[in-house]
Structure formats: structure tokens, C-alpha cells
Amino acid sequence: MPFNYRMFVFLAAFCCPLLVNAQLTPDQEARIDAVFRKWDQQDMPGAALAVIQNGTIVYQKGYGMANIEHQIPIGPETVFYIGSVSKQFVAMCMLLLEEQGKLDLDADIRTYLPEFPDYGYPITTRNLIHHTSGIRDNLTLWELIGRSHLDEIPESEIYELIMRQEQLNFEPGTEYRYSNSCYFMMSLIVERITDQSLREYADEHIFSKLGMEHTFFGDDNRRIIPKRASGYHENGEGEIENMIMRFDLVGSGGLYSTVQDLFLWDQNFYDNQLGERGQDLIKDMLTNGRYKDGSEVDYAFALQNDLYRGLRTVSHSGALGGYRAHYLQFPDQLFSVVILSNVTTFAPGDKAYAVADICLTDELEPKPNKGFAVASTTVRVSGPTPEIDVSDYSGRYYSPELDYTYDLEVEEEKLVLKIGEVYRFDLIPTTTTLFKMDNGWSVEFQKEADEAASGFLLNAGRVSGLRFVRSKE
Structure with a gap:
């Protein structure tokens, strides 16, 4: 007998009075509003929120402005760019293509992308899904050639940049390192084996099936998007600035949606309407990957399984340009929070857990003494530095x-790395060959004792061991 989610919710609510309340109390609503108070103003960007319990949206609201210039407020129907929350829809496309017999997740990706370099190891679509491929991150590579993520990125140009890499970050299947290249390349695989764009395939096989009428992959930045929120940046002085984005690559991101449409996606986890395998398809979506040695990867099909205060969670975040997004589900409680924002300094993940704290008070274990915190991405380089001649x-x-040249210059007795007109980093020596930066990147020089450096290797987060050779001119 097929699983009937609506009947399950009815019976669960009837048989188990301790199940999460079907509606929020006025006090809960007021406390949730307080979480968003800073942004609930007519001269500020903000966010849309949907709180989902037992198969319905029990609270939905917009805070702040979708467009400050025209004084258009955010509502539950406002369309946002959702960044890497998009990835789970690409992963679902991979599972549907596998079900249709068009894709083997364990075949070498060169089966579908024969022009891709052979690094001496097979790289599978499953490696791409779980970020165990070793392929260097395309957005980091784009940044390393002095280009902005806000700009339009031609698909052919970024793919050529990925393929120009001489090596991988690591042997496929031996490590996990998040790489946007993986999901961008899966969009290419969809095109190659279906003769449809990712936008067309996902619309036919996912969005139209679920009634997600305002959700699509934005692969054309010239497209008019009704009710779209503009993106904004809050600078260091607290001033709000426009952040105009022409980015239209799809796969690693690219999805536009609303909290109301994402409610429909959320409900499909409980009563799957996609493909032909029912809940087995969802089971696969939620299954973590495996390394070559059989141990588990802490990443499923673009979803992260975790625990929060004793309860199971499924989640993913997204960020690009002026947009921030977070999807958080507590599957055992039939409870979810969806937050979509249009300003850089918004922290939707923190706020999603704050909403869960309010709504699941009786279900959650006590908070640990140190609370729930997100680790900082800034690394402060400190300690003694060796006596060296930076010249x-x-x-x-x-x-x-990269097919790109860097200038390393001495300014005020510091070595400075400049990447075009966009980025500038101080290089702080920790040894005579290893220099570090505040963002966690490092440069390891090749240098004989009393000679000038002949080259270096750059380690830039999601890109390791990038080779540079000193120019002779």
C-alpha cells in the first residue's frame, strides 16, 4: 500500500497528543517576530519565513523590503535566489536520471563528459554529489583570476578554467571538500544525456510535478522575474548598499524560489510524488556518501544529516551576492523552517535554529553551556615572525x-599579494618559505637559501597546491 502522508499526520495527531502543536501560540509568534526585529523596517532589506508543522504552514511572514527604492515589502510570495540550497534539486535530478536508466552514478564522469581531463583516477557522479571528487572549486578559481561572483560567468569559460587544472585537491573518494564545480558539472551532465537544460529538466520532472509554480533555475540573467527581491549589502558602518548580481550559472546554485514553494518540496520528503520509487527515492536522497575505505561522508545528496539538541535534522544553507537562505527540517517532529533573505549580513541558519528553539521547546534537550555557534571563517595570523628580507x-x-599573473609587492615592509583590481592580501611569514593570510589561505615558496623565490604553491581553501612560477621579465 502506498504511503499516505496526510493520513499519517491525522492518525499521529489523534494517537499522540505530545506531537508538535498544529498551530503556534500568540506568544510564540511574538517571540519569532522578535528574532527578525532588526530587519522588520521600511528602509531595510530582510527575509521571508515559513514555519511548517504537521503538513501545513502554521506561520508565514515577510520582514523588511524586497525593494527599498520602490518600497515593495517582502511577503511569503516574494521570489529569492537561494544559493546552494539549489544543490539538493540537482541531486534529485541525478537520482531521477539514474531511475530512468540514463545515468550510472558509479560510472566515470568521462562517460558523459569525455573531454574532461584524466587525472589517473576515476571520478564518479557519486563523487560529485558527495564532494569527494577532489575537483577544485570553480568559484574560488574565478576569484583567483580577479573576477567577481556578481558578474556574469560564461559557462564555457568557467568549464575551461576547471579543465585547465593540472591536478586534483586529493585522490577521489579519500577526502571531503566542498566544491561548487561538482554541481555545475552535473548541470552539464544533465544537458549531455537529456538534450534539455537543467532548467527544463528540473521543471518537467520536479517543479511541475509538485506545483512549485514560482521555482526555476535562472540560467538567463536577462529574464524578467516577477516579485523578485533585490539583493543588498550591509557595509561596516551599517549602511545598506545595492548588490546587483548578473550571475546565472546553474547547478552549484541558480535556483529562484519562494518559502511557499519550498513548503511543497519539504512535504515531498514525507510523501514522495517524484519518479517511480516512492519513499525509496527519498531514502536515497537522505543517505550519506561513502569514502573509498567504506567510512561515511558527512554529506548526503546535497543535504546534511545532523543532530540539534537531541533531535535529528536535515538541512542546507545557501549564499551568493546579496542573498542568504536556509532550509531546516526536523523529520521526526514533522517540523521545518525555511528562511530566504536578501542582505549579506543576514544569518538565516542562526535564525532558523532560534525559531526551532521557540516552537520545539518541549521536544529539545537543554542547550549546552557554550550554546550553538557557527565557527568563524577568519583566521588571525599571530605569533613570532622570522627575520627575512621580503624583497x-x-x-x-x-x-x-589559471593562465593568470600575480604581482607580489612590498608595501610598508610587508609582502602584499594583489589579484587584479579586486583583491589584496598581506602575506605574513611563519617560516622562511611559508606565508599565511587572515582568510586562511597560504603561500609556500620554492626558495634556495640566499636566492630570490623561484615560485610558490597557493593553498586557497577549496583549491590546494595551485602552482605559480616566477616571471623572468
Whole structure:
């Protein structure tokens, strides 16, 4: 007998009075509103919220402005760019293609992308899904050639940049490192094996099936999007600035949606309407990957399984340009929070858990003493520095993998790395060859004792061991 989610919710509510309340109390609503108070103003961007319990949206609201210039407020129907929350829809496309017999998740991706370099190891679509491929991150590579994520990124240009890399970050299947290249490349796989764009395939096989009428992959930045929220940046002085984005790559991101449409997606986890395998398809979506040695990867099909205060969660976040998003589900409590925002300093993950604290008070274990915190991405370089002549390292360095040249200059007795007109980093020596930056990146020079550096390797987060050679001119 097929699983009937609505009947399940009815019986569960009848048989189990301790199940989460079907409606929020006025006090809960007021406390939730307080979480968003800073942004609930007519001169501020903000967010849309949907709180889902037992198969219905029990609270939905917009805070702040979708467009400050035209004084258009955010509502539950406002359309947002949702960043990497998009990835789970790409992962679902992979599972549907596998079900249709068009894709083997364990075949070498060169089966579908024969022009992709052979690094001496097979790389599978399953490696792409679970971020165990070792392929360097395309958005980091784009940043490393001095380009902005806000700009339009031609699909052919970014793919050529990925393929120009001489090596992987690691042997496929041996490590986990998040890489947007993986999901971008899956969009190419969809195109190759279906003769449809990712936008067309996802619309036919996911969005139209679920009634998600305002959800689509935005692969054309010239497209008019009704009710779209504009993106904004809050600078260091607390001033709000426009953040205009022309980015229209799909796969790693690219999805536009509303909290109301994402409610429909959320409910499909309980009563699957996609494909032909019912809940087995959802089971696969929620299954973590495996390394080559059989141990578990802490990442499923673009979803993260975790625990929060004793309760199971399924979640993913997204961020690009002026947009921030978070999807959080407590599957055992039939409870979810969806938050979509249009300003850089908004923290939707923190707020999603704050909403859960309010609504699931009787279900959650006590908070740990240190609370629930997100680790900082800023690394402060400190400690003694060796006595060196930084002029030995200054000069021009070329990377054949980027086809790009960096200038290393001495300013106020510091070595400075400049990437075009966009980025500037101080290089702080920790040894005579290893220099670090505040963002966690590092440069390891090749240098003989009393000679100028001949080159270096750059480790930039999601890109490791990028080779640079000193220019002779």
C-alpha cells in the first residue's frame, strides 16, 4: 500500500497528543517576530519565513523590503535566489536520471563528459554529489583570476578554467571538500544525456510535478522575474548598499524560489510524488556518501544529516551576492523552517535554529553551556615572525593553471599579494618559505637559501597546491 502522508499526520495527531502543536501560540509568534526585529523596517532589506508543522504552514511572514527604492515589502510570495540550497534539486535530478536508466552514478564522469581531463583516477557522479571528487572549486578559481561572483560567468569559460587544472585537491573518494564545480558539472551532465537544460529538466520532472509554480533555475540573467527581491549589502558602518548580481550559472546554485514553494518540496520528503520509487527515492536522497575505505561522508545528496539538541535534522544553507537562505527540517517532529533573505549580513541558519528553539521547546534537550555557534571563517595570523628580507619574494608570478599573473609587492615592509583590481592580501611569514593570510589561505615558496623565490604553491581553501612560477621579465 502506498504511503499516505496526510493520513499519517491525522492518525499521529489523534494517537499522540505530545506531537508538535498544529498551530503556534500568540506568544510564540511574538517571540519569532522578535528574532527578525532588526530587519522588520521600511528602509531595510530582510527575509521571508515559513514555519511548517504537521503538513501545513502554521506561520508565514515577510520582514523588511524586497525593494527599498520602490518600497515593495517582502511577503511569503516574494521570489529569492537561494544559493546552494539549489544543490539538493540537482541531486534529485541525478537520482531521477539514474531511475530512468540514463545515468550510472558509479560510472566515470568521462562517460558523459569525455573531454574532461584524466587525472589517473576515476571520478564518479557519486563523487560529485558527495564532494569527494577532489575537483577544485570553480568559484574560488574565478576569484583567483580577479573576477567577481556578481558578474556574469560564461559557462564555457568557467568549464575551461576547471579543465585547465593540472591536478586534483586529493585522490577521489579519500577526502571531503566542498566544491561548487561538482554541481555545475552535473548541470552539464544533465544537458549531455537529456538534450534539455537543467532548467527544463528540473521543471518537467520536479517543479511541475509538485506545483512549485514560482521555482526555476535562472540560467538567463536577462529574464524578467516577477516579485523578485533585490539583493543588498550591509557595509561596516551599517549602511545598506545595492548588490546587483548578473550571475546565472546553474547547478552549484541558480535556483529562484519562494518559502511557499519550498513548503511543497519539504512535504515531498514525507510523501514522495517524484519518479517511480516512492519513499525509496527519498531514502536515497537522505543517505550519506561513502569514502573509498567504506567510512561515511558527512554529506548526503546535497543535504546534511545532523543532530540539534537531541533531535535529528536535515538541512542546507545557501549564499551568493546579496542573498542568504536556509532550509531546516526536523523529520521526526514533522517540523521545518525555511528562511530566504536578501542582505549579506543576514544569518538565516542562526535564525532558523532560534525559531526551532521557540516552537520545539518541549521536544529539545537543554542547550549546552557554550550554546550553538557557527565557527568563524577568519583566521588571525599571530605569533613570532622570522627575520627575512621580503624583497626576495616580490615580483611577478604566473600560473599556467589559471593562465593568470600575480604581482607580489612590498608595501610598508610587508609582502602584499594583489589579484587584479579586486583583491589584496598581506602575506605574513611563519617560516622562511611559508606565508599565511587572515582568510586562511597560504603561500609556500620554492626558495634556495640566499636566492630570490623561484615560485610558490597557493593553498586557497577549496583549491590546494595551485602552482605559480616566477616571471623572468
